[in-house]
Amino acid sequence: MAIITAATTAPPSAHKRAGAARQQWIGLLYVAPAVALVVVFFLIPLGMTAWMSLHNWPLMGEHSFIGLGNYVAILRDTRFWNALRFTAYYTVIVTIAIFVVAFPLALFVERPRPLTNLYRTMFFMPAVVGFASASLLWSWLLNVDSGLFSPAAYDLGLIDRKFNLLATFQPAFWSIIAMVVWKVAGFTMIILMAGLQSIPQDLQEAAVIDGAGPFARFRAITLPLMRRTLALALILSVAGSILAFDQFYIILRGGPRNQTLTAVYWIFNQSFVSFKLGYGAALSMVLLVILVALSLVQLWLLRKPEGLD
Amino acid sequence: MRNLIAKLTLAAAVLGSGLGTAAAETANIWVRADGSNFMPRIVDAYNKAHTNQIKLDIIPNAEIIPKYGAAAAGGTAPDALSLDLIYTPSFAAAGQLEDITDWAKSLPYFASLSPAHVKTGTYKDHIYGLPFSADASVLIWNKKLFKQAGLDPEKGPANWAEIAADAEKVNALGGNIKGFYFSGNCGGCNIFTFTPLIWASGGDILSEDGSKATLDSPQLRGAIDLYRSMVKKDLVPAGAQTDTGANFFAAFAAGNIGISPSGAFAIGALNTQYPDIDYGVTFLPGKDSGWSSFAGGDNFVVTKGTTKLPVVKEFLDFAYSLEGQTILAKYGSLPVRGDIAKEALKDLDPRYQIAAEAMAKGKTPYSVVFNDLINSANGPWTQMINEVFFGDDVDGAIANAQETMQSIIDQAPQK
Structure with a gap:
């Protein structure tokens, strides 16, 4: 440099x-x-x-140039915009949920204490499982007849009739959120922990001497000095959530009643169920633009303020 | 070095001219995983008896269409494939298939080939696909549970009222025994096993040529009421609501389901994998009487422009022989030649005869957008069946599906 x-x-x-x-x-x-x-x-x-994306490009047969025809069709494709709205809703909820879980975990495993390495490994483990395998595991856990949660609650006498978690929107949606948090929080925790450890200890000590309480120290020292780490964790989480597909495809098939179709799921359906590759490509371009714009906004919001190194 | 090249050229020339027409050719054929039981057997039998050879590739069910599309675009498509018959119209419409009308009509037994297959294999009066394997939907019941419940174990239900009454009696045995099972979130399963209830009562969900969706009928509502009433009485396991087809067969095979709509494939699968289950096979009945069946299976289609047409024809001729039809029947497909079906099945489980009879009268909806309408897990049919069986708003669900299906049909490429 x-x-x-x-x-x-x-x-x-x-x-x-x-x-x-x-x-x-x-x-x-x-x-x-x-x-x-x-x-x-x-x-x-x-x-x-x-x-x-500028072609009518079926999976089989001849393709023909149609200019911006696909993009015009997207404007009228209400199911794509619904999918995008659901994706946005999911992204907001899941990102908050991940940070709410990962930040306390990071604070917990940051300092050396007995068994710290064990905790770190434990919390991080689910992150090394692929999303598809994790989804398969959870689709079994959530199964009402042969799974774990519902049959266990029934056998323990907590409920008097087996409850199908995946049959209605709210329980199904929150089951997915739980699964994603279980899977991703450990990874976010490691990023945040690295950020925490890069804050010089003497700053904290100076603040303690000045009489700052733990909350004031967290707000005035920890958070500002973690800006870039937070930006990284946030962008990874947001980008990952906007591209969510595996868990909704494997566990829910976009159900119950098509209420959990994400943007990528819709692109997949258009391309490989309806065989409209050109249209799928156009949808992908739209999603790419949205994703780039969102990332730029986040980077700008979390940019380094003047006078702060 | 020059010498070597000259020799090689000479050798190639000799090979090329000398053997010429007599040389054995190898044609490549694909089949979806559903055919992984019978297809290798019939290909083996063919290869042993002929100089020409068939190279078989088995492709997972969900991947065969995209994979074939990609291969066709890259010029590496197989010479022929055994294709889920409902896709034949859309493949033909895409201009992907060889027109085999003249050859098909020259077959002496053309008139006795499965009519449902030939109908879906025909696009704009030209034939692009011929029947290869067949599966018909039937109703199966567990004889042991029927006996325990005090029912006649040899008599399956013959109308809707009997289905509901028998399921309720079996369900009363309690424990983890349930009266009835269906995959409540699987479009493909229910077009196969639920629409025959409607057909047998005189209704239909699509017009004959596939140009109109005709969902709002008293027959559909009646069949919905039958399923709804059984769900309401708790005769159906809770998992049915979210079953996307994974348990379509497995639920009955576990031995604690009284009655389940299923397919002819279940006969072979139960006999070989679950020999302890004592079951009966009957037709899917209409409201008061009569019966119907979905004629499913594969059409044999030829990729446009293939150079191996003679090999492919020779193979299909072999499949249509009594020997070929017997091999197919023995390993899980119903015969597709009506005139020799009885003979091909004569040494097999007599329950196949019911399925073969169902097949002969079976129906198949015709549509170039079948995948979008029916099979897609997010299509209007799948959404509707889940809502009408388990939801609160039957009228709204039917109206919504009718509208969506019609708009998908109207937007389909017209060629």
């Missing part, structure tokens, strides 16, 4: 400019493999998606 700053602020001279240019070429060489990966696996597919 220091070298680059020195190079750019030094007075320009022909010799140094040539050196800088060579350095830049070497730099480009170093990042070339990464650039190649991004081009091949991100930019080209993205370009193809954009190209397909």
Whole structure:
């Protein structure tokens, strides 16, 4: 960092400019493999998606260019906008739920105390399970006839008739929230813990000497100094939730009564159930734009304020 | 080096010209996982008896359509495939299939091929698919539970009132025994086993050519009332409400369900995997009398432009022979040739005869958007059946489904 700053602020001279240019070429060489990966696996597919979105492109048969026809159709596609509304609702709820669970966990495992490593591992474990496998596990746990929750409550005499958790919206939705929090909170906890540990201890001690209580210290020192960590955790959580699909597909099939269809689920349905690949591509582009915009807004909201390092 | 190349070229030339027409050719065929029992057997039998060979690939049910679409786009589609018959119209409409009208009509037994298959295999008066495997929907009952409940174990229900009464008696045995089972959140299961109740009573859910949705009928409402009343009386396990088809067969096979609508496939599956279950097979009845069945199974379709058409024809000829039909029947598919069905089934479980009879009179809805309308877990049919069986607003659910289905039909590409 220091070298680059020195190079750019030094007075320009022909010799140094040539050196800088060579350095830049070497730099480009170093990042070339990464650039190649991004081009091949991100930019080209993205370009193809954009190209397909301008076509009527069935899974089978001929495709034809229709300009912005797919995008016009999206404007009238109420089921997509409903799916998007549900996705937004889910994202807000699940992000809050994850932070409400992960922040206390991070505070709990941050300081060295007996068995800290055990706790950290325990809380983190579900994060290493894939979403699909976790969904399969929970769809068994939630099954009313042969699962765990409902039959256990029935056998313990807590309820007098087995209750199908997945049959109506509220219990089904909150079951998914519980599953996602169980699966993701450990990962968010690790990110937040790293942020907490990067706060210099002397700041906290100085505040204690000045007579600040724990809440004041948390609000005036911990939170501001964790801005960037929070931004990272927030963007990961929001982006992940907007792209949610596996759990709703595997556990609920978009039910009960299509009330839990997410945006990605709708794209999947249009592409691989209705075989309209072009339309699915157009929907993906719309979702991409929304996602990029949201991430920019979050980065701007959590940008580094002036005078704070 | 030059010498070697010359030799190789010569060898290739000799191979190419010398063997020429006599060379054995290999055609590639795909089948969905539902056919994984009978398909390898019939392919083996064919390969042993012929110089031409068939290479078989088995593809998971849910993936065969997208995979085939991708393969066709990339020019690597199989020469032919055994395709869920309800997809034949949409594949034909997409211009993906070889027109086999002349060949089909030249078959001496063309008139006795399963009519439901031929109907779905026909698009705009041309034939693109011929019957390959068949499955008919039937009603099965547990004889042991019937006997325990004081019912005649040899007599299955013959109308709706008897279904409800028998289910209630079996349910009264208590414990974890339930009277009736159906997969309440599975569109494909219920088009297979629920619509025959409507057909047998004289109603239908789609017009003959698939251009109109006709949901709002007294027959549909009557059949809904039958299921609703059983749900209300607690004769159906709670899990039925959210079963997307995973328990369609397994629930009855566990041995504590009195009656369940099912398919001919269950006969083979119960006999081989659950030999302890003593069960009976009967037709899916109408409200007061009569019966009907969904004629399901696969159509055999040929990819447009394939060079292996002679091999594919030879294979299908073999499948239609008595030997071929017997192999199919023995490993889980009903015969598709009506004229030799009895003979192909004569050494098998007599319960197959009921299913074969059901098949012969079976119906299949015709639509180029069947997947969107019926099979999709998020389509209007699946949503409606779940709402009308378990929800509070039957009228609203029917009206909503009618409207959505009609709009999907109207928006389908017209070619």
